[in-house]
Amino acid sequence: MHVTARTEKPADARFVHVHGASLDYGEDGEGFLALKDMSLDIGRGEFAAVVGPSGCGKSTLMKLISGLTPRSAGEVEVNGADVTRPLKIVGMAFQNPALLPWRTVLENVLLPIQxxxxxxxxxxxxxAPFIERARALLAKVGLAGVEERYGWQLSGGMQQRVSLCRALIHEPEILLLDEPFGALDAFTREELWGVLQDLWCERGxxxxxxxHDLPEAVFLADRVHVISNRPGRVIYTTDIDLPRPRTQEVCFTPRFVEYVHELRSHISQARQVI
Ligand SMILES: Nc1ncnc2c1ncn2[C@@H]1O[C@H](COP(=O)(O)OP(=O)(O)O)[C@@H](O)[C@H]1O
Ligand SMILES: [Mg+2]
Known part of the structure; x- marks a missing residue:
């Protein structure tokens, strides 16, 4: 029997489907376009990354896909269904881990379940099964033994691991990550690339x-999209054809460096596109 490789996904190539979408934050036709004619497809199980200048609409795109903000025009579909309200199959993590200080690590991870x-x-x-699931996730990201501690007792990198566990505890089909490692030092950030890659490889x-970090996009993603200055739209897409699992060594290969340079040149253009 032919086994479909994870990277071949014709049937599910439009698991996330954004086509000609715009989002206007302006009220009463004042017009403040954050996204215009945004089109992007993400296959089921794909690791996609989006890079672009600050304020170009990246977080807005996340809100559109998760259903937190309705689009003004165009198509936004997930798994073939029009997105009209916040989706439950989504997990999210942000630059600020935002752990509740009065809850232990375990209680923070369990929050979405509650x-x-x-x-x-x-x-x-x-x-019991949920607590077991939370403990297993924490162990998976290297945090066994800190379940009863509080977030403020942990390093930034450990807090971000907790935030990843909280985003995944309800076993979402889609994980939306908005600059999750942006506030971490380079070593911690690279460690977390590995943690995230392992979780993704295991859970699919x-x-x-x-x-903002181009090496991060190239290290982690199957496909990287560059978004133009506001109003944002995709101006360049590239597949990252590097074998997995990827290790730190890959960052020093000519191929990797070439991908980063190529993206950097498109970002420079993106900053100029009005
Ligand atoms: N709720 C909002 N109301 C009005 N304008 C917003 C809102 N959220 C974002 N914007 C504006 O929309 C543009 C895109 O924002 P955002 O998606 O946060 O950009 P990015 O995440 O790429 O930095 C920015 O100019 C921002 O100021
Ligand atoms: Mg943002």
Missing amino acids: VVRPHRSDYRVNK FTVLLVT
């Missing part, structure tokens, strides 16, 4: 990563 239906009622009836969810 809030979102249908997990909420399942959790009330039987907490679909990722959209927004980042």
